[in-house]
Amino acid sequence: xxxxxxxxxxxxxxxxxxxxxxxxxxxxxxxxxxxxxxxxxxxxxxxxxxxxxxxxxxxx
Numbered sequence: 322x323x324x325x326x327x328x329x330x331x332x333x334x335x336x337x338x339x340x341x342x343x344x345x346x347x348x349x350x351x352x353x354x355x356x357x358x359x360x361x362x363x364x365x366x367x368x369x370x371x372x373x374x375x376x377x378x379x380x381x
Contacts, residue, residue, distance in 0.1 A: 324377075331374050338367045346371060 322330075341363070342349040350356060350364040 328374070328377055331370055331377075335367065335370050335374065338363060338370075 339345060345351075346364070346367050350360055350367065353360070356364060
């Protein structure tokens with residue numbers, strides 16, 4: 322998998338969460354102090370994806 326393909330996979334995963342929760346992380350799960358166990362799992366995965374994207378941007 323190329324770097325571009327890997328980056329596209331990260332972006333696609335973020336888009337999945339944005340569609341699922343109808344907004345950005347900051348507007349949805351990031352703003353909710355009381356998350357269900359499923360939401361907490363999604364929040365952790367979503368944050369990880371965003372951090373990975375940010376790191377790639379910093380490395381560019």
